Structures are given as structure tokens and as C-alpha cells.
Amino acid sequence: MGFLLDGIMAVTWQKMIMYAIGIGLIWLAVKKEYEPSLLLPLGFGAILVNLPYSGVIDQMVQGKVPAAGIIEWLFKTGIEASEAMPILLFIGIGAMIDFGPLLSQPVLFLFGAAAQLGIFVAIIVACMLGFDLKDAASIGIIGAADGPTSILVSQVLKSNYMGPIAVAAYSYMALVPIIQPFAIRLVTTHKERCIHMDYNPKSVNRALRISFPIAVTMIVGMISPQSVALVGFLMFGNLLRECCVLNTLSQSAQNELANLITLLLGITISFSMRAEQFVNPATLMIMALGLVAFVFDTIGGVLFAKLVNVFLKLAGKKPVNPMIGGCGISAFPMSSRVVQKMAAKEEPGNIILMQAAGTNVSGQVASVIAGGLVISIVTQYL
Amino acid sequence: MNMANVEIALEIMGKGMGGIFVAIVVIMAAVMVLGKITGNKKDKEEE
Numbered sequence: 001m002g003f004l005l006d007g008i009m010a011v012t013w014q015k016m017i018m019y020a021i022g023i024g025l026i027w028l029a030v031k032k033e034y035e036p037s038l039l040l041p042l043g044f045g046a047i048l049v050n051l052p053y054s055g056v057i058d059q060m061v062q063g064k065v066p067a068a069g070i071i072e073w074l075f076k077t078g079i080e081a082s083e084a085m086p087i088l089l090f091i092g093i094g095a096m097i098d099f100g101p102l103l104s105q106p107v108l109f110l111f112g113a114a115a116q117l118g119i120f121v122a123i124i125v126a127c128m129l130g131f132d133l134k135d136a137a138s139i140g141i142i143g144a145a146d147g148p149t150s151i152l153v154s155q156v157l158k159s160n161y162m163g164p165i166a167v168a169a170y171s172y173m174a175l176v177p178i179i180q181p182f183a184i185r186l187v188t189t190h191k192e193r194c195i196h197m198d199y200n201p202k203s204v205n206r207a208l209r210i211s212f213p214i215a216v217t218m219i220v221g222m223i224s225p226q227s228v229a230l231v232g233f234l235m236f237g238n239l240l241r242e243c244c245v246l247n248t249l250s251q252s253a254q255n256e257l258a259n260l261i262t263l264l265l266g267i268t269i270s271f272s273m274r275a276e277q278f279v280n281p282a283t284l285m286i287m288a289l290g291l292v293a294f295v296f297d298t299i300g301g302v303l304f305a306k307l308v309n310v311f312l313k314l315a316g317k318k319p320v321n322p323m324i325g326g327c328g329i330s331a332f333p334m335s336s337r338v339v340q341k342m343a344a345k346e347e348p349g350n351i352i353l354m355q356a357a358g359t360n361v362s363g364q365v366a367s368v369i370a371g372g373l374v375i376s377i378v379t380q381y382l
Numbered sequence: 383m384n385m386a387n388v389e390i391a392l393e394i395m396g397k398g399m400g401g402i403f404v405a406i407v408v409i410m411a412a413v414m415v416l417g418k419i420t421g422n423k424k425d426k427e428e429e
Contacts (some may be wrong), residue, residue, distance in 0.1 A: 106413040113399075113406040120395035127387040136391060207420035208413070215412045223405045365409070366402055373401045374394070381390050 010052035014275035021278075022046035025167070034174035037259075038147060038266045042167065045071065045270020046278075057271065074264060075271035083155050085265050086148035087229050090368075092258025093148070094213070094237025095250050097332070101358035103208055104201035108324075108355065110304070112362030115328025116370040117300025118143035122293035123374075129285055135159045137378040139286050142169045143293025144367035145176075146330035149230060151269060153371050157378060163272035164283040168290035173331045177338050179291070183298035184326050184342065192306070194347040195321040199354050209242040220369055227372020234368055294329070301325035301359075321352050327359040330367040336360040 025043030029036035048056050049071055057069035078085040102108055123140035131139060138159035141150045150169040154162040172179065184193070213235035220231045240250040272278075305325030312319050323342060327335045336356035343350040 103413060103417070106410045106417070109406045109410040109413070110403075113402045116402050117399065120391075120398050123394060124388060124391040127391040128383050130383065133387055133390060136387070137394070202417065202421075204417075205420050208416050211416050211420065212413060215416060216409055219408050219412060220405055223408065224401065362406075366406060369405050370398065370402055373398050373405075377394050377397050377401070381394070 007052040012275065014279040015050045015052070017279050018046050018050040018273065018275045021273075022050070028171075028174075032174075035170045037262045038170045039174075041263060041266025042170070042270055042273070045267040046273040048267075049270050049273060050275050057274070071268060071271050074268040078264065078268055079151065079155055083152045083229070085261055085268060086152045087233050089148045089258060089261045089265065090230060090233035091237035091240070092253045092261065093364075094234040094239075095241045095253035096258070097238055097241075097361060097364060099209070099212060099238065099361055100204050101201070101354050102361045103204045103212060105355065105358050108358040109362045109365070110308070111301055111325045111359040112328040112364075112366035114304030114325060115297045115301030115363055116143065116366050118293035118295065118297030119370055119374065121296040122289045125292055126289050129289075131282075131285075133378060133381055135161055137374050138162070138165055139289050140293060141165070141371060141374060142172065142286075142290040143297050144330055144370055145169070145173055145294065145297065145335075145363070146367045146371070147173065148265075149330070149368055149371040151265070152230065153375055156375050160277065161282060161286055163269065163274075163278050164286040165290075166269045166272070168287050171287075172290050172294045173334070176294075176329075176331045176334045179294050180298050180326055180335060180338050181342055183295045184302055184323050184339070187299050187302050187306075188322055190346060192322050193342065194350060195319055196350055197321050197324075197352050197355050198318065199351075201354070206242070206244070210239065213239040213242065216365065220372070224369060224372045224376060226376040227369050230368040230371055231365075234364070297329050298326040301328040320355070324352055324356045324359045327356045328363040328366065329360070330364045332360045332364055333357060335363070
């Protein structure tokens, strides 16, 4: 009957740490409601793949009979072979996004670009800490504040740290209400945070809404071909939404497709959370670098808004509230809500939500462009 | 610390931020042009 003890005897301290991390992620998902749709499957998966001789990953039973594992198969098929899962998820995300606030004020696009600064600061710091270029670039992409993009870039660049990167990306997205106010206060004064902004949007007609996803796909495809999978599927989802003749498909993309892939994505990524890969000092460094990326994203956006204000002052125009620059990250709509809450707290009645939402949406476009650019630039140096 | 990698990372930062701004400015310009075109079309339809 000794075989019944084989599993228990094979438990190592590293696996015990992974069980604790798995339970911790489930606790964060259930109790704190931090990105539960991803952290719960990820936490449960972390337990599943770390059980000794786990049947969810490929095994040689008794060292003789090969047995395929479902999570390893899902990972190899859905992520490793074609990055299908994160890319398909973009159809659902695109179908959920209303680009209206951005299309009515196209100048807000610029803030989305500036708020990608954290990606590159994190890449530099990661290189300083000794990570090689492909790992540093994959870690930096945590700053895209976009889980699927982080997963895709780390997979394309064959990073060894996809598990910690995914955990960091989704954890910090959930922690935006804590990180962003701290970073914004670092670089703004009370007076700047109280700036009021007029909201006089131009009307956005249907033709513009339909032509936008087509134009973006073609422009980004020509400038950064590596971004096409990401941007193309994001914009395809948006076209489904805006064309108004495929409402059923649009609803399916927003609900069934996005839910199904999110459900599978978390548990599939847990394949990269095996103890032998996950439990090492690099994981702690990646978590710290993710924080650096998020903080510098916010600071980059805010400082860019302050720079814009210098030119607006010279032109004799009203300044923008620099806090909206911090919304140029992909965490939508959380970031814009956080900034609106801050504005209202600094001065009751100050409403900058629509400008913040427009900037936030531009961050979604900019982050996928950044993902593609990082892939194409970094691969030149490998 | 691998200084060569840090230098490359700085280059990546320059090219990356530059690339993002170029792409975004082109998209922004395209949106403005499309806004004019589709806006004009709407105006004519309304007339």
C-alpha cells in the first residue's frame, strides 16, 4: 500500500509555497474581489499543477506509461502554439469598448502614448537587475496594464517568467485604485489636481465609428506589423460592435466568448506556475518591477499633461487637469474612475470623467501598439 | 549588471516611445480627417 503515500512523500517546500500562493490568489479574488475572473482560476490552477505527479500536466505514470495532461495541452495548444487565447480575448475586449469619448476629442490619443513610459523604465531597471533582454522586455510589458498583451509578449519572446508576469499584470491592474493616487500625488500639486475642464465633445457619427477600427488596423499594421494580431482582433471586435448589423455576434463576443476565454486563460496560465519555475527570487523582483512599471506609466502620463499645459498656456488656452494623463493606461474603466474620484475629492463638483475615460480608452489602443513594438524592436537585438 | 543590455534597453526606450507616438499621431490625424469627411457627408445628408 506504499503507493498511496507516493504523492504525500513527493510534496516539497516549494510546492507548499505554491499551495499558499494559490490559496492567497483565491482569497484575493473572493474576499477582495481583485480581478476575480482571472485570479481565481489562476489560484486554483496553481494548486492543480503543483500536486505531486499531477494528472493535469504530462506525466510518465510509474516512469513507463505516458499520460497527457489537460492543462499542459491547453497551454501548448491555446498559448504556446499560436497565442490563440489572449488574441481571441481581444475580440471580446474590442466589442466592449466605446471609443466615442476618444473620437470626440482625438487629442486625448497623445496621453495614451505618454502613459506607456513605465514599460520602458521597467525594461531598463530589469536589465540593471540582471535579467536578459527577452525577460526584461516581457517584464516591462506588465506596464501595458493589459493582461492578454503581457501574456502574448512574454510568450512570443519565450520568456521563462510568464507565470509571475501574468500574476503581476493582473494583480497590479486590480491595485490601480491604490497605486495611481499615490503616483499622481507624487508629481502634482493640489492646485493642479483642482483644475476644471470644459467638456464640449463633437458629435461622433456612425461612419466615423465604423471607419475608425478599419483605419487603426491598417495604420498600425503598416507601422508595426507585429501589432497586427493584437490590434486587428481588438478592432475586429470593435467593428462588430459599431457596425450595428451584427448585434448578436457583438453580444456573444462581449459575453460568451470573453467569459469562456477568460475562464480558460487563467487556469491555462497556471501551467507556468509550477513550483520549479515560480519559486525563486526572480518572482519577487518581477512583482517589484511590475509596480515600477505602473508607477512610471502614471507619472509619464501626468508629466506629459503638464508639458501640454505649458504649450496651452503659451497659446492662451485653458490648461488640462494633469491627472487625466495618468489614465492613459489600459486598465479601463478603473483608472478613469479613480482619477474622477480624486478630482471630486480635491474639489467637490469637479467633473473630468469624460476626458479621463477618453484618455483611458486611448491607453488601450496605445498598450497594444506598445506590445507589438516591443516585440519587433526587441527581436532585432536578440 | 550587464551594461551592454542597459544601453540596448535605453535604445529600445527611445525607439519604443518614438514609435508609439508616431503611430498615435498618425491615428489621431486619421481620426481628424475621417471626422471631417464623415462630418461633411452627414451635413450634406441633413441638407
